[in-house]
Amino acid sequence: MKTSLLSPLLTLPPALENNPLLSFGRGIAAYDQVRPEDVTPAIEFLLKHAQEAVDRAADSKTPSTWNTLVEPLEDATEALGRSWGVVSHLNSVADTPELRAAYGAMLPQVTAFFSSLGQNLALYQKFKELSKSNDFAKLNRAQKKVIENSLRDFRLGGAELSDTDKPRFAQIQDEQAILGKAFSDHVLDATDSFVHVVTNEADLIGLPEDVKAAAADTAQQKGLTGWAFTLHFPSYYPVMQYCENRPLRRLMYEAYVTRSSELAPQFAKGKLEWDNTQNMLDQLRLRDEEARMLGFANFAALSLAPKMANTVDEVDQFLTEFAFKAKPYAQRDWDELCEFSKNELGLTDGVQPWDSAFAAERLKQERYSFSENELKQYFPLSKVLDGLFGLIQTLFGVKIQAADLPTWHADVQSFSVSDAKGNIVAYFYLDPYARPSKRGGAWMDDARGRRELPNGEIQVPVAYLVCNFAPPVKVDGVLRQPTITHDDVITLFHESGHGLHHLLTQVSALGVSGINGVEWDAVELPSQFMENFCWEWEVLEKMTAHVDTGKPLPRELFDKILAAKNFQNGLMTLRQVVMSLTDWRLHSRFDVKQAKGHAVLDLSRKIADDFNVIPQPEISRWINTFSHIFAGGYAAGYYSYKWAEVLSADAYSAFEEAAKLTGSILDPKTGSRYREEILEVGGSRPAAESFKAFRGREPSVDALLRHGGLA
Numbered sequence: 001m002k003t004s005l006l007s008p009l010l011t012l013p014p015a016l017e018n019n020p021l022l023s024f025g026r027g028i029a030a031y032d033q034v035r036p037e038d039v040t041p042a043i044e045f046l047l048k049h050a051q052e053a054v055d056r057a058a059d060s061k062t063p064s065t066w067n068t069l070v071e072p073l074e075d076a077t078e079a080l081g082r083s084w085g086v087v088s089h090l091n092s093v094a095d096t097p098e099l100r101a102a103y104g105a106m107l108p109q110v111t112a113f114f115s116s117l118g119q120n121l122a123l124y125q126k127f128k129e130l131s132k133s134n135d136f137a138k139l140n141r142a143q144k145k146v147i148e149n150s151l152r153d154f155r156l157g158g159a160e161l162s163d164t165d166k167p168r169f170a171q172i173q174d175e176q177a178i179l180g181k182a183f184s185d186h187v188l189d190a191t192d193s194f195v196h197v198v199t200n201e202a203d204l205i206g207l208p209e210d211v212k213a214a215a216a217d218t219a220q221q222k223g224l225t226g227w228a229f230t231l232h233f234p235s236y237y238p239v240m241q242y243c244e245n246r247p248l249r250r251l252m253y254e255a256y257v258t259r260s261s262e263l264a265p266q267f268a269k270g271k272l273e274w275d276n277t278q279n280m281l282d283q284l285r286l287r288d289e290e291a292r293m294l295g296f297a298n299f300a301a302l303s304l305a306p307k308m309a310n311t312v313d314e315v316d317q318f319l320t321e322f323a324f325k326a327k328p329y330a331q332r333d334w335d336e337l338c339e340f341s342k343n344e345l346g347l348t349d350g351v352q353p354w355d356s357a358f359a360a361e362r363l364k365q366e367r368y369s370f371s372e373n374e375l376k377q378y379f380p381l382s383k384v385l386d387g388l389f390g391l392i393q394t395l396f397g398v399k400i401q402a403a404d405l406p407t408w409h410a411d412v413q414s415f416s417v418s419d420a421k422g423n424i425v426a427y428f429y430l431d432p433y434a435r436p437s438k439r440g441g442a443w444m445d446d447a448r449g450r451r452e453l454p455n456g457e458i459q460v461p462v463a464y465l466v467c468n469f470a471p472p473v474k475v476d477g478v479l480r481q482p483t484i485t486h487d488d489v490i491t492l493f494h495e496s497g498h499g500l501h502h503l504l505t506q507v508s509a510l511g512v513s514g515i516n517g518v519e520w521d522a523v524e525l526p527s528q529f530m531e532n533f534c535w536e537w538e539v540l541e542k543m544t545a546h547v548d549t550g551k552p553l554p555r556e557l558f559d560k561i562l563a564a565k566n567f568q569n570g571l572m573t574l575r576q577v578v579m580s581l582t583d584w585r586l587h588s589r590f591d592v593k594q595a596k597g598h599a600v601l602d603l604s605r606k607i608a609d610d611f612n613v614i615p616q617p618e619i620s621r622w623i624n625t626f627s628h629i630f631a632g633g634y635a636a637g638y639y640s641y642k643w644a645e646v647l648s649a650d651a652y653s654a655f656e657e658a659a660k661l662t663g664s665i666l667d668p669k670t671g672s673r674y675r676e677e678i679l680e681v682g683g684s685r686p687a688a689e690s691f692k693a694f695r696g697r698e699p700s701v702d703a704l705l706r707h708g709g710l711a
Helices: 036-058 066-093 097-118 121-131 134-138 141-156 166-193 209-221 233-242 246-257 277-293 299-303 312-344 356-368 372-376 381-396 486-503 525-535 555-563 569-586 599-611 640-662 668-679 687-695 702-707
Strands: 195-198 227-230 399-402 413-418 424-433 443-448 462-469
Touching (some): 036 066, 036 097, 036 121, 066 121, 066 141, 066 462, 097 141, 121 134, 121 141, 166 277, 195 209, 195 246, 209 227, 227 233, 233 356, 233 462, 277 299, 277 599, 312 356, 312 640, 356 555, 372 555, 381 399, 381 486, 381 668, 424 486, 443 486, 462 486, 486 525, 486 668, 525 640, 640 687, 668 687
Parallel strands (some): 424 462
Antiparallel strands (some): 399 413, 413 424, 443 462
16 A cells, blocks of 8 residues: 555555556646546545634544644545545536546535544534644644634534534535536536538628637538637627627627527527526525524625625625726716717627627727737737746746646646745646637635645645637648737736735645635735736836737837726726625525515616616526626625725836836836735734735725726
């Protein structure tokens, strides 16, 4: 029997020695070797091992110390979490029917284990004993924070519930996990199922050549003739933005906004079993029941327990006031768009939902004399990565180099992060392109956290950076270097900010290292902070090279995009606030007991009618694909994007202040302070303290309003 590289405390039986979910080479999973049939035996073994560790920790004979209670428990649950994390990750980026079935089969058991962990009263008592012991005072700050967070999480996990209520509470967790997975599966299936073929090139006037080439490539892969368009964003959105064919835009729009709804069979070629209408109601009822069992008035109040914000009314007021500040600017944007569309585009029947992106792009071209497609040619992905890595290396004193880690797809890249002495401190993966069987959107996830192992060694963190950029395509038989839009650049910087938060931590207590333990409404600070660099000439000039000529971005074009930075920002800001308010009020004011049918949709429409300036299309079912709150962990937390944006804009203003003195926005001294006070401390102290340690004061909204042109 051999020891698993997952944990030195884990000995594998012969039958599992070669299971890739248990035998991590270099402590990193062999993603390319994982098969669906590996999932059940590996996870069942790890569940058994973890439960044994829980039983030992909860035993009255086990001393309540860090080394005897916390460390062994952390080691066992981390091994389970890491292997299950591999399965969950593959389920998101390399979905197959077989893997989906294996994931679904084990999901209830994994959910039940972690639910029972949170309800273990004996374990809760042991943690309370530790918190009141003389040994507690000897722990470092991070370790104390782990104990404090654990006590809070035990309470929120139902540890103080009666034995009568605990089974129902556990059942609620299980049902929520299953519903969340089903919601995500429905959206992915609905997106993957739609293909529209165009056979006449004249119907594609206005589309950039690389978009047409990608559509032709998609058609060829599917054995079709012509140009095939899907609802994956890199295929869908260019049609909405550039195509002059209004009926085609309408067809694509109607398919996109009716995914996973009862209207999908009519518009999106979807199936009724992918309709998420009842799924949303079921999830909201379960969340409300969970909150009330724990003594909270609603799920929004429960969600605030581990967050920066203090009360439900505080968040509602924050969002409402933000909406009122943004609404006049949004109304101005909308009026300009309507006037331009009528006078210049001949849209006498008004701007329809399938016209808005097209009209906005045309207005931007006329006003600022450039197109997004023209700009895109200056951002080959490889050059953007060089610029991003150069910025990180300059500001934070690290070195990023290509690594050779096992991956789950040929397009995935891996990298190491080294400190000034050449020691590897972290690894990360980049999965850049959209493809079938991959969940849409962009995200950073924790593959492995930093921690001190039982043998005293430091386990370095590993992160996933996942995007859905348009993949490279062949033009005239030659594979063209992939280019990304400026919006894609911003997305890449955003996710890299999350990655830096996870990768550059110096905390060795797993529960609060990196992004772990960071308040949910502050976790977007480092990500949104990084977006600001995408508007700096000093940064862009080093990360651009025209895909055909190799010439860098002209200063004249940069000045135009800077002038256009806040183009239509009133509308975009108000859209985000309306989505945040929808999430918040679904979890704070929604009468789940009386709700039925389209009650969720109705509430979203009412909020849009109250705050938005764009008329609501009757067929829109956007809420049915709002995966952030129904499958992505942002339930009663979507407001955190705006909340953290206040923090991130203010943090970035420190670099603007330094630039006035040094002449460079890439000031290593300020970068070092930001790294030490924000990135390195992770969740080991409250985010408000970290912010004040960096800025020397409380946060101010002024920088955000100024950056967004809303002042």
